[in-house]
Amino acid sequence: MSSYDIPISNLPRTRSLTIKRFKALEIETFGDLLNYFPSRYEDYSQITPIAHLVLGNKTTIQGEIKSARNHYSKSGLQLQKIIIKDETGSIEVNWFNQPYLIRILTVTKKISVSGTVIFIGRELVFQPFEYELITDFHTKLVHTGKIVPVYSEKQNLSSKLLREKLTYVLLEILQFPELLPKEITSFNSLISPKEAYVNIHFPISGEMYQKAKERLAFEELFVISLLLAQLKKEQKEIQVKFPIKINEKNKKLISIFIHNLPFTLTPDQNTALNEIIADIQKLNPMNRFLQGDVGSGKTIVAAIIAYAVCLNGYKTLIMAPTEILAKQHYETFSKLFEKTGIQIGLITGSQKINQDQSTIVIGTHALLNNSTIYKKVGLVIIDEQHRFGVKQRAFLKSSSNYPHLLTMTATPIPRTVALTLYGDLDISVLLTLPKGRILIKTFLVPTEKRQNAYDWIRKKVKNEKQQVFIVCPRISESEEENETSIKAVKKEYETIKKEIFPELQIGLLHGKLRPKEKNEIMNMFKNKQIDILVSTSVVEVGIDIPNATIMMIEGSENFGLAQLHQLRGRVGRSTLQSYCLLFTESDDPETMNRLSFFSKHINGFELSEYDFKRRGSGSILGTEQHGYLKLKIASLSDMNLISKVKKSVEYFIKKYPSLSHFPQLEKEINKYDIENISMD
Structure with missing residues (x-):
């Protein structure tokens, strides 16, 4: 077993509660811990003799503890006053309401403290941010005297604890796995994995931090892009079991259905309908993304396409993220299809209506637990698709013999991001709102x-x-x-x-x-x-x-x-x-x-572009909550890096048709298990 894969429970001097907290963050191995990246850094690399301290400067001092005592202020505040002395002078360091420090910071011990000089009354004192005891002034520092990483302190795991555990792991892993071919790392001037992990957690300089970030971000995007390429290839080899034909008779019935609607379709709705109808007549399964702003009329487009599929004698499954929305769709579709003779079914955790007799079945996740409805399914429509796990969507598709797939959302994605995430996925966009709608x-x-x-x-x-x-x-x-x-x-x-x-x-x-x-x-x-x-x-x-x-x-x-x-x-x-x-x-x-x-x-697409330019991929329109793609370190706003990755993936696919010579790369791709990314 590679030391990269050592279970996190093997960390020495670590409480079982801490291990449990690591696992709650999906940190199961040493490698997982290495990929828990800092959220920011503090530069404590300047070490200053006490006599040369400057008011307000962020710096590090090192010396011997000359005295340590608890002190109570007039207001009742408890202070821990420590006098630290070096060869040039001494200064008082004050902590607040941490009486246990007096037992740790005892006289004659050597200490390194990072912080800043402030005035308290008329006296200059040192305000500490981080400290660590040292055996001598050549001790390798972890929390002070360097560029120090600060982590997102989830599950009550402090940055100090994370730094200590990562220091151990970085020393313990002797061989860092190389995912990429040598010619790709060389051509793109990427540093080694070991240098990257050391300098992303404990950068020796700003320049090395940038190189570390570029290396790890490149690797992350490379794995995702290669996975997408594999999914595209698989998609092209699949054929639908139930082909859809729109003959003259069906065209006429669809026209009558549209004519009987209580409103006129917008130009965008008509364009989307034409694109989707063309797709569902192909032998390869449609994989189209219908992206429309709130109130743009995605549901009626879905209803018309479902009708076209029903006219061919096949079922349509519509999956909604909540019971409330599923029931609302059921009521809407029931009214729309009232005079067509088409039955609408509903399957939720608490309600089942016409589940066996219906040709259009609407439901929540409960659809996944009802195998009887999967017969003769020609179309699957997933509403607000980012709210479903990819595995759930994949199960719904495969259980239905790879039908045509239409995914819909009102959460716009910038086109740059859409192309990067979804590659050749076809996208239809509804920009115009139905007539009569007044802007909010x-x-x-x-x-x-x-x-x-x-x-x-x-x-x-x-x-x-x-x-x-x-x-x-x-x-x-x-x-x-x-x-x-x-x-x-x-x-x-x-x-x-x-x-x-x-x-x-x-x-x-x-x-x-x-x-x-x-x-x-x-x-x-x-x-x-x-x-x-x-x-x-x-x-x-x-x-x-x-x-x-x-x-x-x-x-x-x-x-x-x-x-x-x-x-x-x-x-x-x-x-x-x-x-x-x-x-x-x-x-x-x-x-x-x-x-x-x-x-x-009011335009969702303008909002998405604004957020994309402001915050990059991690927070595109709040997608941290919605989870299009959980990138750990890469940013989809770094178009230069994306371009390099794209060219490298194209080269890799041409030169290496199989991953057999790259077991570590194959392992990383399999980790996704289409859990974090999908063609839909």
Whole structure:
């Protein structure tokens, strides 16, 4: 077994609780730990003699502990006062409320401390950020005296602990696996894997950090791109079991169906229909991505295509991410197909309707557990596709003998990203909204105008009988300091009901309610028995309440732009003017700029390009929450690197038709197990 694959449980002097926390982060091996990259760095590399310290400078001092004592201030604050002396002088170092340090930092011990010089009263003291005890002044430093990595401290794993464990692992792994052919690493001037891992965690310089990042990002994108190339090749070799034909008779019936719709299709809808109808008549399975802004009419396109498949005697399966949305689709399709003789089925965790007799079956994940519906399936439609695991989508396709596949989402992806992620996947885009839709007005509401907003909402509900969503990011108050401003939906519900709108009917909706309770609440809201629905982002996807015209979002800084855009799309679904009100307790300039941009732009594609340019791949429109692709270190905004990777993959495929000579590369590709990436 390679030392790279040593189980994380083999870490010496590590508590079982710590091992459990590592595993909760999917860190199972030493190699996994190496791929847990720093989120940022602190430069403590300057080591300064005490006599030469400058006020405000970030630096490191080293010396001998001359005294250590606890001290209580007049306000009752407990200080740990340590005097450190070197050859040039001495200085007091103060810690706060850490009395255990007095047992560790004892007199005569040598110490290295990184921090800065500040004034306390009239006295210069050293404010510590990091420290470590040293045997002598030649000791190899881990936490001070160098460029120090800072990690995302999930599962209560501190950066200090992570640095210590990574130092051990980097010494323990004698041979770092090389994934790439020598000619590719040489041509692209990539450093060795060992140099890359050492310098991504403990960079000896800014230049070596950049080289390490480029090497590891190149490798990550290379693996993904090669996997995509393999998937494309497999896709071309597959043929559908149930070919679709659109003869003259079917064309006429489809035209009648479209003519009987209560509205006229937009030009974009017609274009998408033509593209999809052409695809489903081919022998290779269609793999098309229907990307349309909120309210652009994706559902009706899906209905028409499903009708075309039904006319050929084959089934269509439609998979929705939530029971609420599945039931809504069921009701919509039932009305659309009322006079066609086509039966619509529904399969969710709590409800089954016409599951065996229907030619169009709509459901949630429960579709995966019902093998009887897979006979004669000609088309699979997946709504809000990024909310399903890739394995679930792959299972649905393979269980249905590789039917045609249409995936839909209202979360736009920049074209650059789409091409990089999905390669040759065909994309249809709906840009224009149906006639009669009025653009939603969005406002970033200052804190001092909150009461005015409440008064305005009250008038809208009482005088115009309109309805309101109020959305909060969490179900219970978080105890983490950086999330103390997040308003819990239960607490907000009580406040809204008892203090702000006691005269109105208030409802509560969140993800922990049972499906039956959710349906009851949504039905009450739809039937106007509830004026204001206080909810978590469970309302984000697909809920259609035409009379709801106001979306009020609390803690809007805690949502990605994709979620904000989806939430805004819950209103504006009628001819009534609709509004989206953003509230935030943040005064961070970057946050305010982001929310201000959102309030001025209604087009999801503009929002996605903005987020892409601002934050790169990791946070494209908040896709960390939605998970198009979980990149650890690469950025899809680095087009120069992407170009290099693309050329290298093309070279590799031509020269090496098999991965048999690259077992480590094959192993990395198999790790994805199409879990993190897919052609759909």
